[in-house]
Amino acid sequence: MAVTEAERRAMTHALALAARGPRGPNPQVGAVILSAAGEVIAEGWHRGAGTPHAEVDALSKLPPDAARGATAVVTLEPCNHTGRTGPCALALIDAGVSRVVYALDDPGAVSGGGAERLRTAGVEVESGEQADAATALITDWLTAQRLGRPHVTVKWAQSLDGRAAAADGTSQWITGPEARGDVHRRRAVADAIVVGTGTVLADDPALTARDGDALFEHQPVPVVIGSRETPADAALRRHPHEPLFFDTRDLTAVLADLHARGIQTVFVEGGPTLASAFIAAGLADRVLAYLAPVLLGGDRLALTDIGVASIVEARRLTIDEWVPLGADLLAIAHSARTEEGEL
Numbered sequence: 001m002a003v004t005e006a007e008r009r010a011m012t013h014a015l016a017l018a019a020r021g022p023r024g025p026n027p028q029v030g031a032v033i034l035s036a037a038g039e040v041i042a043e044g045w046h047r048g049a050g051t052p053h054a055e056v057d058a059l060s061k062l063p064p065d066a067a068r069g070a071t072a073v074v075t076l077e078p079c080n081h082t083g084r085t086g087p088c089a090l091a092l093i094d095a096g097v098s099r100v101v102y103a104l105d106d107p108g109a110v111s112g113g114g115a116e117r118l119r120t121a122g123v124e125v126e127s128g129e130q131a132d133a134a135t136a137l138i139t140d141w142l143t144a145q146r147l148g149r150p151h152v153t154v155k156w157a158q159s160l161d162g163r164a165a166a167a168d169g170t171s172q173w174i175t176g177p178e179a180r181g182d183v184h185r186r187r188a189v190a191d192a193i194v195v196g197t198g199t200v201l202a203d204d205p206a207l208t209a210r211d212g213d214a215l216f217e218h219q220p221v222p223v224v225i226g227s228r229e230t231p232a233d234a235a236l237r238r239h240p241h242e243p244l245f246f247d248t249r250d251l252t253a254v255l256a257d258l259h260a261r262g263i264q265t266v267f268v269e270g271g272p273t274l275a276s277a278f279i280a281a282g283l284a285d286r287v288l289a290y291l292a293p294v295l296l297g298g299d300r301l302a303l304t305d306i307g308v309a310s311i312v313e314a315r316r317l318t319i320d321e322w323v324p325l326g327a328d329l330l331a332i333a334h335s336a337r338t339e340e341g342e343l
């Protein structure tokens with residue numbers, strides 16, 4: 001049976017409910033239960049890891065047997081595995097739901113398969129309703145699932161001759177106010193902002209996302225990688241989030257730790273040593289290079305060794321966008337070898 005008008009409206013509402021949940025290791029999901037007559041009888045959403053899934057949250061608001069013959073409208077395919085909570089597909093079957101309409105297939109190898117389980121139990125299942133909106137809502141979670149780690153953007157600002165700092169190490173500010181404003185807006189949509197100890201010691205950055213003097217509502221978690229000590233009075237220690245320190249050079253391990261904390265997008269803001277290490281390790285999904293019409297000369301290059309010994313090994317990029325920002329120019333690029341993914 002095609003999706004009804006009432007189910008369509010319920011999905012729009014379920015998407016709004018899903019957005020109330022937190023970003024984190026689990027996806028944001030919403031659910032609405034409709035009576036056989038198409039009226040909303042319950043709603044729910046997922047409030048984060050360890051709490052009931054959206055379908056179970058909605059069902060819990062109904063007396064026993066009230067969902068018999070009902071339709072469940074859910075933004076993600078009901079899961080099929082037992083984690084900290086039981087399989088949602090089974091909860092829906094046990095509640096006597098006769099029809100399920102969902103937006104997106106669950107990409108998880110373990111959690112997926114809920115639709116098949118429902119069909120096997122005789123429940124009617126429709127998928128794909130408002131899939132684009134559902135994808136947009138959890139796109140970062142879906143990407144992190146596919147990569148098995150957070151999505152990584154490596155950003156740097158450089159002079160026209162490819163330098164990231166002057167001879168004495170000063171680099172604030174190579175670019176103009178428009179470019180810096182653009183960086184802050186991008187920080188404000190990232191889950192974490194990552195620097196090496198070299199940048200902390202040279203620049204004492206605050207690592208906040210600022211709109212002029214004010215802080216944006218969302219702040220990325222500040223992350224420092226390297227073994228040198230961050231001074232007790234460092235500006236980043238006054239960040240609204242507790243900074244994370246990793247005394248290691250193992251970037252894969254750092255990303256795994258961040259992923260486990262529910263961090264889905266990472267903004268690497270250098271300096272050159274750390275940026276180069278991410279690119280050399282194949283862990284940079286996207287590059288943002290801000291080019292300023294200024295010459296610095298000297299040997300403080302924007303990137304150092306990225307493992308390219310000969311021109312045939314050059315990391316060729318595809319430009320997604322050239323963005324003029326005042327007198328500066330931003331290049332947004334990804335690897336020419338992959339649609340998306342490592343450089």
Ligand SMILES: NC(=O)c1ccc[n+]([C@@H]2O[C@H](COP(=O)([O-])OP(=O)(O)OC[C@H]3O[C@@H](n4cnc5c(N)ncnc54)[C@H](OP(=O)(O)O)[C@@H]3O)[C@@H](O)[C@H]2O)c1
Pocket residue numbers: 155156157158163164165168169170171172174195196197198199200202203225226227228229248249250251269270271272273274275277
């Ligand atoms: N233009 C820009 O966009 C920009 C941005 C940021 C900084 N800067 C400039 O860059 C300069 C600092 O450069 P930098 O290269 O020293 O800074 P950095 O890349 O932030 O820090 C380098 C340090 O990161 C640590 N590290 C962590 N993982 C690593 C890995 N896998 N491989 C190697 N090192 C790793 C090491 O610290 P330990 O030795 O402590 O283990 C290393 O010494 C300053 O002059 C600053 O102003 C420019």
